[in-house]
Structure formats: C-alpha cells, structure tokens
Amino acid sequence: MSTFCGKLEEKELAFIGIDSFESHLLSCSTFMLSHFHKDHMRGIQDQSFQVAFNNIKNNMILYASPLTITYLKRNKTINLREDKLISLEIGFPNLLKVHSENFEYICVTLLPAGHCPGSVMFLIEAGPYRILYTGDFRVQLQDFKQFKPLLINKDGNCSPKNISALYLDTTFASKKYYEFPMRKESSANLIKVVGEWLDQDPDNKICLWMPGYVGIEYAIVEVAKHFKCSIHVHKQKYDELYSSIADLDNYVTPILTNNRIHACSKTECDTDSINCMELNKNVKCVQLNALAFTKDVIDIGGHVIVKNNITRVCYSSHSSCKELREIVRFLNPEKLYFNVIVNQTVKEIYDILTENNWTPRTQKKDVKENTKVILKLSNKYQYNHNVQNTEEVFNKRPRLESPERE
Ligand SMILES: [Zn+2]
Ligand SMILES: [Zn+2]
Ligand SMILES: [Zn+2]
Numbered sequence: 001m002s003t004f005c006g007k008l009e010e011k012e013l014a015f016i017g018i019d020s021f022e023s024h025l026l027s028c029s030t031f032m033l034s035h036f037h038k039d040h041m042r043g044i045q046d047q048s049f050q051v052a053f054n055n056i057k058n059n060m061i062l063y064a065s066p067l068t069i070t071y072l073k074r075n076k077t078i079n080l081r082e083d084k085l086i087s088l089e090i091g092f093p094n095l096l097k098v099h100s101e102n103f104e105y106i107c108v109t110l111l112p113a114g115h116c117p118g119s120v121m122f123l124i125e126a127g128p129y130r131i132l133y134t135g136d137f138r139v140q141l142q143d144f145k146q147f148k149p150l151l152i153n154k155d156g157n158c159s160p161k162n163i164s165a166l167y168l169d170t171t172f173a174s175k176k177y178y179e180f181p182m183r184k185e186s187s188a189n190l191i192k193v194v195g196e197w198l199d200q201d202p203d204n205k206i207c208l209w210m211p212g213y214v215g216i217e218y219a220i221v222e223v224a225k226h227f228k229c230s231i232h233v234h235k236q237k238y239d240e241l242y243s244s245i246a247d248l249d250n251y252v253t254p255i256l257t258n259n260r261i262h263a264c265s266k267t268e269c270d271t272d273s274i275n276c277m278e279l280n281k282n283v284k285c286v287q288l289n290a291l292a293f294t295k296d297v298i299d300i301g302g303h304v305i306v307k308n309n310i311t312r313v314c315y316s317s318h319s320s321c322k323e324l325r326e327i328v329r330f331l332n333p334e335k336l337y338f339n340v341i342v343n344q345t346v347k348e349i350y351d352i353l354t355e356n357n358w359t360p361r362t363q364k365k366d367v368k369e370n371t372k373v374i375l376k377l378s379n380k381y382q383y384n385h386n387v388q389n390t391e392e393v394f395n396k397r398p399r400l401e402s403p404e405r406e
Pocket of ligand 3: 232264
C-alpha cells in the first residue's frame with residue numbers, strides 16, 4: 001500500500017504531483033498516475049480536485065500510459081476533462097511543456113512496471129535531476145539492463161546513467177519476503193492446482209480469488225491458454241477494464257455458460273447480482289497471493305499452501321526483497337526514497353536494501369552505510385475508501401504489457 005505523499009522531495013519540481021490528487025497537491029500543474037490502483041489515486045474523485053483540474057485556466061494536465069488513460073475515461077466517478085488526460089507511449093522520451101518558474105520543459109519517459117496492466121515507472125529528467133519513480137513494480141534486474149533510457153554506453157559496455165533520486169516500491173523490502181517465484185513459475189503452479197482439481201470430477205469448478213481490482217491478468221491469460229477455455233468474469237469489470245485490453249479480451253468472458261474456471265468472486269465486485277460460484281463440495285477456491293508467503297511459510301510449505309479450504313498459490317506483483325536489493329545496487333542512486341513504509345522504520349528498510357553482505361541465511365553484520373544514500377521519510381499516508389466504479393463501453397483497446405521478458 002503506497003505511503004508516498006504525491007510530491008517529490010526536489011523543491012524545484014514541486015509543480016509535479018505523482019500518484020496522489022489530494023488537497024495539498026492542488027497547486028501542482030503536471031500530474032502523473034503510474035497505474036489504476038486505489039492507493040495511487042487518493043483524491044482523484046474529490047470535488048475540489050475535479051473542479052480545479054477541469055478549469056482550463058489552471059493548466060493542469062494528467063499524464064499516464066494509454067491503458068490507464070482509458071480506465072480513467074471509462075470510470076464515471078472520475079469526471080476529468082478528456083483533453084487534459086494525456087497518454088504517453090511507453091519507452092520513448094517525451095518533452096513536456098510545464099508551468100514552472102524553474103523549467104520550461106521536462107523530459108518524461110514511461111518504463112513498463114510489470115505490476116498490472118497499464119502500470120509504468122516514470123523517469124523524469126529536468127535540469128540537474130534524473131529521477132526514477134517506480135510506482136508499484138515487479139521488474140527483474142535483467143530487464144533494467146535492457147531499459148535504454150536508463151543506460152549509457154561506455155566503451156561498448158552499458159551502465160546505468162546517474163540517477164539523482166530513486167523513489168522505490170518497498171512493499172516487500174523485508175527479510176520475510178526475500179524471494180518469490182517468477183510469475184511464469186507461479187502460473188505453472190496455478191495451472192497444476194487447477195488441472196488436478198478439474199480432472200478429479202467433471203462437475204468440479206475453480207474459483208480464482210482476485211488480490212485487487214486489477215493485477216493478476218497475466219496469470220488469467222496463462223490459465224485460459226493452457227485449458228483452452230474462457231474464464232468467467234463479472235460483466236461490470238469486463239466492461240470497465242478487460243474489454244479494453246486486446247490481449248485479454250480473448251481469454252475472459254462476461255457471458256456465463258458452462259465455464260469451469262471463474263474469476264468472478266463476489267468480494268471484489270459485489271454490485272453484480274450473479275452468484276455463479278455458490279461454494280459447495282465441487283468448488284475449489286484458489287487465491288493468488290504474496291503476502292501470506294513469508295520465507296518461513298515457503299520453507300515449510302513451498303509455493304502452494306492450503307488453509308481453511310482455500311488453496312493459496314504464491315504470486316507477486318511487487319519485486320521481492322532480493323530483486324529490490326539487486327536493482328538498488330545496480331542503479332546506485334544518489335538519493336533513495338521509499339514509497340511504502342508500513343510496520344517498518346526507514347532505517348530497517350534502508351539496512352535491508354543496502355547491506356552488502358546480507359543473505360537470509362547469514363547473521364546480520366555491521367551495516368556499512370553507503371554515503372551516497374540520503375534518507376527522507378514520506379508524509380503520513382491516508383487512505384481514501386471512496387473509490388467506486390461504473391459501467392461504460394469504449395472502443396479504445398491498448399495492448400497488455402507483458403510483465404516479464406524471459
Ligand atoms: Zn500500491
Ligand atoms: Zn498497485
Ligand atoms: Zn463466474
């Protein structure tokens with residue numbers, strides 16, 4: 001859950017608001033949204049924000065990936081002027097005119113974040129600053145090494161450009177979450193669980209529980225491809241989200257027939273009156289989850305655990321602790337800020353990410369602090385529970401970003 005306050009620490013960039021739309025950001029003119037998750041959209045439905053944003057005199061613009069812009073336009077509770085919602089293509093530098101005393105233009109490049117459909121990281125270059133804001137992300141080190149906008153070619157070797165500040169998704173910056181399977185492996189585990197259950201009895205069905213409104217679509221596609229079937233989803237969610245993703249549309253359906261695999265759990269779409277998954281002896285509930293898979297749990301039970309009639313398969317849309325450590329070490333930023341600070345101190349997160357000799361099996365040694373890293377704590381986080389969604393059909397169909405290139 002993001003605890004990022006929305007403003008960068010760099011005072012000259014105070015005109016930028018990222019992943020928050022609350023009252024303290026109303027003086028901003030350049031807004032960026034990394035992905036369509038509630039904890040990154042606080043305040044976007046507030047009357048005060050919408051009035052200010054829609055006033056053409058205010059020069060406020062919101063930038064996001066094409067898919068996220070589509071979600072914003074479809075959502076009827078988010079009433080923002082469409083000509084101020086600007087989609088930027090992923091992977092290319094964009095020179096954006098800004099309203100600031102310090103800069104006339106800034107350069108913004110979107111990089112795939114591999115977290116959920118439409119999710120991106122922002123590389124912001126302005127004057128002396130080169131800032132990487134990850135939003136929520138799951139990207140492997142080998143993928144970072146392919147992101148050309150981050151790299152400089154020195155004597156035939158690519159090395160990272162100097163990053164003045166890295167704003168990092170530290171959801172799993174904890175020794176408890178040292179390592180997760182890659183999503184391909186998680187999908188294979190899921191397919192095995194589903195296959196074994198469906199083979200046992202022709203009446204058996206699978207109910208896939210969603211960890212969030214959007215996020216496990218990559219796994220849904222893998223399951224649908226493997227079993228050569230369409231997965232049943234709620235009509236509301238289909239209309240709002242899935243029908244806009246061309247690569248997903250073929251694998252899910254809002255039309256209930258004799259589907260054996262469902263991703264239509266009531267909990268995450270309770271406005272829908274259909275209840276095709278009444279729990280009975282033929283229904284197996286499977287939950288894709290990372291939070292439950294601490295290192296201790298994995299050591300004992302592996303990547304699939306059964307508890308209280310729910311089968312959990314380890315699947316993470318955020319980088320593991322090991323992955324974070326590799327990325328911080330590779331990018332070696334001048335400054336490092338943490339976007340998720342929950343039940344941990346900043347010092348603890350810092351130690352885990354920068355401790356050179358640490359592995360989960362060795363004793364903690366004296367921390368040698370990297371003098372280049374400076375720590376600042378994000379503002380206290382407040383959660384807005386008021387996000388609701390409504391139905392509408394659109395024609396724009398951006399592509400689904402593959403979360404991993406393997
Ligand atoms: Zn988040
Ligand atoms: Zn997220
Ligand atoms: Zn269903």
